[in-house]
Amino acid sequence: MKPRVIHLTVNGEQREVSVSPNDLLLNVIREQEHLTGTKYGCGIGECGGCTVHIDGQPMLSCLVLAVAVDGRAIVTIEGLARNRQLDPVQEAFLDHSAVQCGFCTPGMIMMSRALLNENPRPTEHEVREFLRGCLCRCTGYVSIVRAVLAAAERGAGGEERS
Amino acid sequence: MYIATNTHILVAEFDYVEPTTLEEVFWHLSEHGPQARLIAGGTDLLVQMKMERKNPACLISLARVLELQGMTSNSGLTVGATASIRSLARSEPIGRHYTALAEACNAFSTIPIMVMATLGGNLCNASPAADTAPPLLAFDASVALVSRAGQRVVPLEDFFLGPGQTALRHDEVLRSVHLAESVRGAGSAFVKVARVAADISQVCAAVRVVRDGDHVIDCRIALGAVAPTPVRAHRAEAFLTGQRPDRGRVDDAARIAGEDTKPITDVRATQEYRRHASRVIVRDALTTAWLRAGGRELK
Structure with missing residues (x-):
């Protein structure tokens, strides 16, 4: 289970991260990108706390493998405000x-x-x-x-x- | 009810491959053997892996396989296996011609799950409570199963073998689902009973009737979460076919459908409740489908 490098756009910024196949997008966002607004609640898709947008669609980052979103655009709660203006x-x-x-x-x-x-x-x-x-x-x-x-x-x- | 596993991370280690053609999928299936599993939306499989109920050595993602995507009309409707539940819920032709399926997709879990989950995944997971199964049974759906050896088409009714068990062989991929052509005078409806809106069904039912004047000339009744697999209510269908429906006949058909269920008691509902609710929702679905078929208000 070798780590591999994936490329993501996170809140408009190009990012390159090294992930293992069993890394969940939620944990990459929180622990590698240090964006802790996205929450771990139930971990099994029942609470909605980990919702992020992937290519504009709301998805549960606790049930998405990080390797599966290579090349895609992620927006987290931190990415909604612009120029210090809240959404x-x-x-x-x-x-x-x-x-x-x-x-x-x-x-x-x-x-x-x-x-x-x-x-x-x-x-x-x-x-x-x-x-x-x-x-x-x-x-x-x-x-x-x-x-x-x-x-x-x-x-x-x-x-x-x- | 869950064993206290850590759902924060995926403990298991596995390989992950992302083929872009079916030919590559077949290659990976033979290369990795029965330890490999196909993954589409992941909303069932990843939960089961987090719960440590499944432990595949390799995940073969279908997300980027173009041959499994899209929707085409050809004497009916063919839906690619990886079409998301949300895309079906929002599809104009499905809403118009396959109303019960659109209703089932709209009642499916939550919006993010609808975005992620796929039609093929819902069928291959083979939950007795799979919301898309009863409407697909009502529309005489069949599934195309492909392998290196070619393609075979299996009626959906023969696809489900038991909870989590299907006719899909290890070397096969569910490629698409075909729904029979909609006919004049047809109407359909889906009704679901659940503890809360986002939960899976305690029971659900889908009905399709075809009307000629004041008579039902064809009828399908299918139920979910009342047996080891999604099931048709053949006896009730036969009872109603050829009849001029009134409230009494619809009640009787619904009673027969309820009698033929074989539900279990579990955390969501008792056997008795499921049997009773089956009867109620089949009656309601029949009534709605009849009206949608252009039938007169039942007396």
Whole structure:
């Protein structure tokens, strides 16, 4: 099981990392790229805490082999803000106190961003459907859904960089 | 219920190869033998590897094999094995002509899992609760299995042999899934009962009816999570075919479908609940499919 070198774009920057076949993308992001916003929650695809965008699509980095994303573009929660300006979704989460302990927040925001990229004006039902894979044990989801709808209202839809 | 394994990392060590053609896949399959496993979306296999239930020596990724991708219409619809569940959920032709399949894909787990998981993976994993199986059975689907020796086409009903067991031989790859052509007067529906939206089915059912005037001239009823494999309810189908449906007949057909289930009790539901819920969702799916086929409100 020899390590191999893969090339990734992480939050817009070209990166070259050495990984083994059994390295998970989540651990490469956290331990090699030192981007610890992306969370390890359940490790089996049930909580949504490790959600990142791969080529613009929301995926679970705890169930993605790092070797399998050679050549692809990864965006993590750290990559949403631009020029020290928070993404409108991040702003909305702050405005609506959609954060309590904060552990689910990166996954929630990455999913919300993905939703608004493909559907800039979702209904409340569509927000809840899209976020159904993100578990939050603190907020009861009400403030989170409110934040996403508010971000949509402010015209937060549109493509992110990759 | 899970043994406390460390899901933070993959403990097992294995080789990983990423062929780009089926010919290369066959070469790797023969080179690495039965210790190799094919991986598509990985949403089942990597979880099982983290749980240390599976320990392949080599993973052969299908992600970059072009021959397994895409969707083509040809007297029906042929879907490549690595089409994502989300691509099916969002497909316009599937939504229009294969509504029950679109509904099953939309009810499938969570959005990131839908993005990652593939149709071929869902079938080859052969869970009795696989959401895509009942609608595919309702659309008379068959699977194309390819190896160096050539291709064989197996009706989906004969593909599932038991939980986790399929007719796929070690040297074979599931290449595509073919759905029968949609016919005039057809309507379909999928209904799922689960503990929470993101969970797998306690029971699920898919129905397709073909209507001529006030009569059902053809009918398929398939259920998931009620037997060791996804199953057709042949007796209920025969009961309804050729009939003019009313509420009583639909209830009777649903009762027959429920009687023919062989569910187990597990962490998600009891045997009794599954049998009862089967009857209820078959009735609801039949009613919806009949209306979608243009049938009159049932009296």
